[in-house]
Structures are given as C-alpha cells and as structure tokens.
Amino acid sequence: MVDLKQRVSVLGLGYIGLPLSAALANAGYKVIAVDNDSKKIEDLKRGVVYLYEPGLRETLASQKDNIEFITDDKYAIGNSDIIFVAVGTPLKDNLDPDYSQLNSCLKSIGENLRKGQLIFLKSTLFLGTTEFYALPMLEMLSGLKGGEDFYLAFCPERTSEGQVMHEIHVLPKIVAGINKESSDRAVKVMKKLGGQITTVSTPRIAEMCKLLDNLYRATSIAFANEVAEVCEKAGLNAEEVISTVNKGYLRTKIYKHGLGADGPCLTKDPEIYRYSAALYNAKTPLTDGSIEQNKKSTANLISLIKDFSLQNYGTPLNIAVMGPAFKGMPETDDTRYSTAEKIIAGLKLNNVKINSLRAFDPRAETFLGEPVKKSITEAIENANVIMFLTNHPKLMNIDFEHIKDKISNPSLIIDAWGNLNVEKIPEGMKYHRIGHGQPIPKEKDPAVLSYKIMDWRADSEYDSNFKI
Numbered sequence: 001m002v003d004l005k006q007r008v009s010v011l012g013l014g015y016i017g018l019p020l021s022a023a024l025a026n027a028g029y030k031v032i033a034v035d036n037d038s039k040k041i042e043d044l045k046r047g048v049v050y051l052y053e054p055g056l057r058e059t060l061a062s063q064k065d066n067i068e069f070i071t072d073d074k075y076a077i078g079n080s081d082i083i084f085v086a087v088g089t090p091l092k093d094n095l096d097p098d099y100s101q102l103n104s105c106l107k108s109i110g111e112n113l114r115k116g117q118l119i120f121l122k123s124t125l126f127l128g129t130t131e132f133y134a135l136p137m138l139e140m141l142s143g144l145k146g147g148e149d150f151y152l153a154f155c156p157e158r159t160s161e162g163q164v165m166h167e168i169h170v171l172p173k174i175v176a177g178i179n180k181e182s183s184d185r186a187v188k189v190m191k192k193l194g195g196q197i198t199t200v201s202t203p204r205i206a207e208m209c210k211l212l213d214n215l216y217r218a219t220s221i222a223f224a225n226e227v228a229e230v231c232e233k234a235g236l237n238a239e240e241v242i243s244t245v246n247k248g249y250l251r252t253k254i255y256k257h258g259l260g261a262d263g264p265c266l267t268k269d270p271e272i273y274r275y276s277a278a279l280y281n282a283k284t285p286l287t288d289g290s291i292e293q294n295k296k297s298t299a300n301l302i303s304l305i306k307d308f309s310l311q312n313y314g315t316p317l318n319i320a321v322m323g324p325a326f327k328g329m330p331e332t333d334d335t336r337y338s339t340a341e342k343i344i345a346g347l348k349l350n351n352v353k354i355n356s357l358r359a360f361d362p363r364a365e366t367f368l369g370e371p372v373k374k375s376i377t378e379a380i381e382n383a384n385v386i387m388f389l390t391n392h393p394k395l396m397n398i399d400f401e402h403i404k405d406k407i408s409n410p411s412l413i414i415d416a417w418g419n420l421n422v423e424k425i426p427e428g429m430k431y432h433r434i435g436h437g438q439p440i441p442k443e444k445d446p447a448v449l450s451y452k453i454m455d456w457r458a459d460s461e462y463d464s465n466f467k468i
C-alpha cells in the first residue's frame with residue numbers, strides 16, 4: 001500500500017511537470033508544485049493555466065486544496081517525502097545536452113536531502129546520468145548514501161503533448177531504481193497513476209528506452225521524407241506510393257511524409273542519443289543520416305522561399321504561417337522548435353528580408369512573442385508567402401478558391417500536409433505540395449535517357465568480382 005499521506009514535490013511546472021502535479025494530486029497525494037519562474041507561480045495561484053492540455057485546467061481546479069504552488073524549492077524539498085524532477089533538458093548551441101536546469105535542482109535536492117526521501121528523475125537524460133551523474137552529486141552534497149539513506153529512480157516521461165492527462169494513466173511506464181529498494185518504492189508510487197509498469201535492471205536501460213521512443217519516430221519521419229524527396233524528383237506522388245505500400249500490408253507502416261522531425265523532443269532527443277553513443281565511442285550512421293534528412297526537409301522549404309524572393313528581385317516577404325505550433329494532432333500550443341520557428345530562423349540566417357510575419361493557429365496564442373491572428377483570412381491578407389505547416393483539423397480541407405483572392409500575386413504557397421483543396425493555380429502563383437512530383441515528359445525523363453545509353457550486356461558477361 002502506498003502511503004498517500006506522503007507529501008510529494010514536483011520541480012519544474014512545464015508541459016510535463018504541471019500535468020504530473022495535477023495527476024499526483026488527483027491520485028490522492030498532497031503536492032507541492034515548484035517552478036523558479038515566479039510569473040508562472042503567480043498565474044497558477046490565480047487559477048490561470050499557462051499551457052494547453054485537455055483536462056488539465058479542470059483537474060487543477062478540482063485539486064486546488066491539494067496542490068500548493070511555490071517558487072521555494074528548499075521549502076518543497078524539506079517538506080516532501082517524494083521529489084519529482086521534471087525540468088527541461090534542452091540542447092546547448094553546440095548541440096550537447098544543457099543540464100543547467102537539472103544541475104540547479106540536483107544541487108538544491110542534495111543540499112536539503114533528508115533520510116528516507118525518494119527522488120524520481122522524469123526529465124529525458126543522456127545515458128548514465130542517473131547512476132553516474134545525479135547519484136554522486138546527491139551523495140556528495142548530502143553526505144548520505146543512495147539506495148540506503150535515500151532512494152533514487154529514473155522513470156522517463158513518455159506522454160505526448162495534447163493528451164498527457166489521458167496518457168499519464170494508461171501508457172506503459174518504465175521504472176529503474178539505482179537498487180532494488182529504490183525500484184520497489186518507485187513502483188509503488190507509479191502504480192497510483194495507472195498503466196502497465198516494467199521495472200528494468202538499471203537506470204541506463206530506462207534512459208536508453210526513453211531516447212529510443214523519440215529516435216524511432218524521428219528516424220521514421222526522416223525515412224518517409226527521403227522517400228518523398230525521391231518521389232518528388234522522379235515525378236511521382238509520394239502520397240500514392242506510401243499509402244499503397246501501407247495498404248493492407250501489416251509488415252510495413254511508413255509514416256506520412258512532410259516536414260522534418262520538429263518540436264522540442266524529436267529535435268533534441270536524437271541529439272541526446274547521439275551524445276550518449278559518442279560517450280561510449282559507438283557510431284550512429286543511421287541516426288546521423290536521419291538528423292541530416294530532417295534538417296534537409298526544413299532547409300528545402302527555406303531555399304524554396306529564398307528562391308521565390310530572388311526571382312521577384314528580392315521583394316520583401318509578407319509571410320503568413322498557418323500552424324506555428326510544432327504539431328496539429330493532437331493539438332498543442334507549443335511552438336518550441338516548430339517547423340515554422342525553424343523556417344523563420346533559417347530565412348533570417350540567409351538574409352532573406354521579411355517585411356511582415358503573421359500567423360494563425362487554432363491552439364497556439366503566440367508565435368515568436370507576437371499574438372497570432374484570429375483567423376486564416378486575417379493572417380493571409382496580402383501575403384506573398386503562405387505556409388500551411390501542421391495537420392490541425394481546422395487547417396485541413398481549405399478550399400483554395402476561397403483564399404486565392406486575398407493573397408498577393410505573385411506568391412508562393414507551401415502545402416505541407418495536403419491542407420488545401422486545389423483545382424487550378426492562377427498564373428503567377430507557385431504552389432508547392434511536398435512529395436508531389438510534377439509529371440516528367442518522356443523525352444526528358446532521365447530513366448528513359450539512361451536506358452538508351454545503357455550497355456545491355458549478357459548476364460554472363462558481368463564482372464563477377466564486382467564490388468560495392
């Protein structure tokens with residue numbers, strides 16, 4: 001039995017820590033929820049929830065007597081039996097993991113640690129962090145012995161923004177303590193949230209499992225995008241190709257092609273995996289290639305926009321972004337590392353002059369610090385670069401006839417997800433649907449040309465020593 005009188009603190013109230021605090025309170029714990037951003041704490045105290053997550057607002061409201069919001073981590077640590085660390089682990093400019101948020105939490109926990117406390121690391125970590133980084137730091141600062149005086153476990157967060165409050169109770173959970181006692185204690189707490197629990201032998205296994213969750217998706221996206229690029233160049237419709245391969249053939253499930261692996265997790269976790277592998281001198285050619293492919297998918301769009309600007313004598317661009325959030329389904333208001341953010345950064349880096357930037361998103365309220373427009377119509381007014389970048393249902397099935405008169409001509413329209421129903425593009429407008437190659441006339445088809453010049457030798461004449 002778990003003792004629900006135990007008090008829990010959660011350090012870091014972002015997209016993971018805030019829903020986790022709400023779920024723990026809902027499970028019966030008294031929660032001290034801590035963030036070092038005083039604006040966030042003031043908001044939460046006033047009942048203002050600064051991030052979108054279905055069900056979160058309601059749970060926080062119903063649990064308001066069971067959650068205390070504070071900035072004082074020392075108080076929280078001193079008054080808790082269980083401490084969750086859910087701060088960000090972003091990348092530095094050189095793409096190494098940035099542990100500054102984690103370091104500050106570990107320092108605070110180490111300096112205030114008491115016997116019997118259980119610490120959960122929830123943030124995504126590079127291999128070895130729990131045992132060889134966090135544990136020695138906590139032991140050194142506290143003078144206590146991990147696994148005996150205090151307990152430490154890594155339990156990665158696997159939920160997806162937009163459905164955290166549901167997934168937190170149903171997704172399979174991975175738990176790894178630094179010793180059996182730590183694992184056993186961690187499992188008892190995790191059971192309160194629900195979902196199947198797998199205890200793995202070491203925290204490094206759990207750290208690797210978490211990285212693979214996101215690496216698998218990032219690599220699958222890169223694969224679909226490479227296929228889409230080949231199809232586009234070969235004059236094929238990638239959608240027709242991919243949907244046919246997947247249809248009724250359960251062994252293959254190629255992802256939908258489109259944009260790079262965007263959003264905070266798919267951008268950074270392959271890099272954290274690569275960093276982990278390098279620590280052990282292991283090579284990662286497949287991951288290296290997929291990171292490159294995902295960057296290329298974004299770079300292709302940046303070049304398209306740059307070319308459009310140059311073809312129009314450097315005309316300053318009036319850009320309209322439909323879908324600045326990093327994904328459309330499940331919907332989120334999170335624009336960190338979104339395709340839109342990456343494209344705008346890339347254009348600035350390439351000295352492409354942007355005259356105006358307007359965005360519309362059904363969920364995100366701001367983009368690059370500016371409020372988004374209230375409607376598609378408001379955002380596209382007189383724009384000469386119009387980008388549809390997520391598959392949010394409210395951005396799909398848009399009738400091009402209804403918007404074409406509102407945008408400038410000449411203009412460039414980027415349709416990443418097949419958002420638009422297009423019958424005819426007016427002269428002067430350029431429409432780009434990722435993965436849709438234009439039919440190549442037979443006389444220009446490189447395959448036809450190469451067949452003509454191919455040396456049709458008999459099989460027997462092939463060099464049997466041919467090497468690749």
Ligand SMILES: NC(=O)c1ccc[n+]([C@@H]2O[C@H](COP(=O)([O-])OP(=O)(O)OC[C@H]3O[C@@H](n4cnc5c(N)ncnc54)[C@H](O)[C@@H]3O)[C@@H](O)[C@H]2O)c1
Pocket residue numbers: 011012013014015016017034035036037040073086087088089101102104105122123124125157158159160161264265
């Ligand atoms: N966002 C996701 O969908 C997701 C999914 C799975 C795993 N994760 C992982 O979970 C972790 C948290 O991600 P996130 O998206 O919630 O991050 P986030 O940036 O949204 O939230 C981090 C919060 O921690 C606060 N913070 C920073 N330093 C602090 C400190 N010393 N004390 C108290 N608060 C502090 C920040 O103010 C911020 O509110 C990351 O490691 C991430 O990789 C995220």
